[in-house]
Amino acid sequence: MLAIRPTCENCNKNLPNDSNEAMICSFECTFCEDCVTHVLFNVCPNCGGGFEKRPTRPVNCLTGNCIEKYPASTKKVYKPIYKDRFITILKIFKDIAPRKR
Secondary structure (H helix, E strand, O other): OOOOOOEOOOOOOEOOOOOOOEEEOOOOOEEEHHHHHHOOOOOOOOOOOOOEEOOOOOOOOOOOOOOOOOOOOOOOOOOOOOHHHHHHHHHHHOOOOHHHO
16 A cells, blocks of 8 residues: 655655655655755656556545545654666666666
């Protein structure tokens, strides 16, 4: 089950469950859409993968699988990008489609 992390790992922007700006990689590294587009260029600094929109956990509990029963994480992961370290990963993966990395 997705953790639904509460903030962007790079800029610490709030990304609540209903955020349309939350992006995740396959390891659930969580960044805001602005950082993914303008800082990371769709390359996860932690795994080299690409990003997709993070799903929203339903608020309607009709099925019993909702945000009320399975709350979003409150644990913040704040690891701002160090451009001098990230540049090597970016150079390798930037021009390769995420599914080919």
